[in-house]
Amino acid sequence: MRATFVASEVGNGLRRNLTMTLAVIITVAVSLGLFGASLLVRAQVSTMKDFWYDKVEVSIFLCSKGSDTPSCAGGAVTAAQRDQIKSDLESLRPLVQEIYYESKAEAYERFKEQFRDSPIVDNVTEKALPESFRVKLADPTQYDVVASAFEGRPGIEQVNDQRKVLDKFFQILGGLQLIALLIAILMLIVTVLLIVNTMRVAAFSRRRETSIMRLVGASNFYIQLPFLLEAALAAALGAILAIGALALMKTVIVDGLLAPSFQFTAFVGWDAVLAIAPVMLITGIGLAGLAAFFTLRKYLRV
């Protein structure tokens, strides 16, 4: 094995096929960039889920005097009903992690605090606000267990899951991520096809060299190595561009734009970017290497 000879072959090959090489670098960069972005969105969704699911709770609103839900036909919740609900909630441990009772007075205090600057406070009395149990679940996805146990029971006006509101948001993000991933996969297919064609052109334009190499007894490995290295090198350059673009996305869009405007939530950190970067690099080099390998096997036969 002569490293300098192989290196000079690779350099020559890339220079002679410059336009195709550039095309490969750019498509690899774009497709891997999208791929990385979709992975970043996924990391963002899971960061937000961790952040929010920790805070969401199930609210069980109890009947007040004027409630018109069928389960409230008996009028306001009685002390016995309230105690029963509480003990039933206790029996659901460990799924139920925390139970917190909020009286009308506390609800009013919180309402006043939340709408401090709004005239609406003046129109609401303590009586109009329902008392409730705030329940924190060990696993927020198990909400249905609580809902089915309590919804429609006498004395309970409504069971409310805050997670449902968030889920809408997560669905939108998930949809965006899926679209990005689909485009990324399409682009990766385009990239593979382009690499296959590039290798074909490269093998064809150097058929003189390769046929002589075969005749004088060069091994398959030696004949194919420069081509494989060219493909891998172009893919690695594209991947590095894509990783740069991803870091830029994280700096400009996430840290610069989103984080200051939406301070109530958490955003992905650099650890996510660091985890995604090698995935992108390996995907790029791996795909290019495989595409090149199978093309060459067909076009550079012994």
Next chain:
Amino acid sequence: MILFDHVTKVYPSQQRPALDDVSLEIEKGEFVFLVGPSGSGKSTMLRLVLREERPTKGQVWVLGKDLNRLSNWKIPTLRRQIGTVFQDFRLLPNKTVAENVAFALEVIGKPKSHINKVVPEVLEVVGLEGKEGRRPDELSGGEQQRVAIARAFVNRPMILIADEPTGNLDPATSVGIMKLLDRINRLGTTVVMSTHDSQIVDQMRRRVIELEGGHVVRDQSRGVYGYAQ
């Protein structure tokens, strides 16, 4: 050295066999002409020796190996012991004479020091000293063929295969090439050469194998070109 044992070769797209039950043996150190009209099977024989094709039936033995049982990854090792020369020279136009010869050694991983030593030696053997830095398009046809022979011989192969090496050359130049091949043969390399050039065959008086329609119709030691009746 080379043994054909009831070899038949049928190409996939053709009905008529290119070689039909051919058996012959070529000994170490021989100089053999393969003659016969186009399509008689000369090139097929050479391609079988190089293991560029596999026989449909029968066995080809080269350098003591049954090529049917030679695994793919060992083919390069076989070809390193066989030099090849063609009618169309097959040189790399963007490399100099010395680089063209060195290329054959570089691609089989020979060290630079070895290459620097043997390339000038072989260029002297073929009579190209002083033209190391020329490019193929600056050379005459005969000189280009000498470069190709140098490249085929630089590894000191056991066998040299020449497929119509004088086909593109004028008679005077051809004589020079034949003298060179004869010299290489005297250095111990078995030479198998296909040709249409009757003058050369008649002058050399070496073994002649004549093919026609895939059959061996004549196998004469010290033969001449003329067709068997």
